[in-house]
Amino acid sequence: MVERQANEPDLDAIFGALAHPTRRALLEQLAAGPASVGDLADPHDVSLAAVSKHLQVLEDAGLIEVEKDGRVRRCHLEAAPLSAAFGWLTRYRVFWEDRLDALAIHLENEDQ
Template identity: 55%
Template sequence: MVTNSALADPALDRTLHALADPTRRALLARLARGEASVGELAEPFAISRPAISKHLRVLEEAHLVRRTREGRVSRCVLDAAPLKDVAAWVARYEAFWEQQLDALARYLADTTTGGEDG
């Protein structure tokens, strides 16, 4: 029997939760171009700075963003390391589905070839 604790990966769960929101993905895309202040990150969005700060906290908890203070200004920088774990998790399923689709392709080829000969 597989239990929830056997499947638990809190770091991966936090990262996937952080990536689940389109605003947070947009913030990460912006930070991929370079560091930015919270104000600079908030500019293109039609939401309040406190709402942006909440999104940034989720990204920080997932270790996707690091925030530093320069006087009164908070600067944010992307830390993409947790994305490697997501890529590895996706790769396992990608390999599974590639095998399944290859098997389906072989089956269809055999069925088509068999139908033409008979």
Template identity: 55%
Template sequence: MIATDMPQLDATFAALSDGTRRAIVARLADGETSLSELAEPFDMSLTAVSKHLRVLSNAGLVDIEKRGRTRHCRLRGAPIKEAVDWLSKYEAFWIDRFDALARHLAKESEK
């Protein structure tokens, strides 16, 4: 049998498969914010953005903290790291040749 059952990875990749949610992640990388501020640049209802945020929250990508009447959102890195770790297993397929060459030469020059 093959390990197909990795719900955290499912959730992370699914969360990142939507442009609005990736934009939210990008925004949160610049600093914590409230939902309203997050929603402002998007051409959709606050409810819609709230739902996207919940998807990110369920995937563990953002932390939502109730502070007074606003919700403070913070980016969490752990799931992103897990995704990168998974993708890294297939490095051989996506490392571009210049990179690969550069690394090879770097290793050589260490000797």
């Protein structure tokens, strides 16, 4: 079994968090800047409790940080885990592009 280093992001948690459309929408909102939980919940047709649960998943994945200021919880985006996920996806994008290029060359050679 392969173990992650302590400073490596948990790609399973990141991709799991990104798997839900509401959580992706919350991240898009936070890309514009920090926001309170109430402000994040406003555009969504779900309860404040449901938004809080989505935010907890994002926080557990390291995608957001939540700061408490009295009764207000303010969230902001943490980009480093997204960068790790992008890096993982990029490796496989390059792999598949290379494979598809090789297939195209093979098919061209068969036609000739």
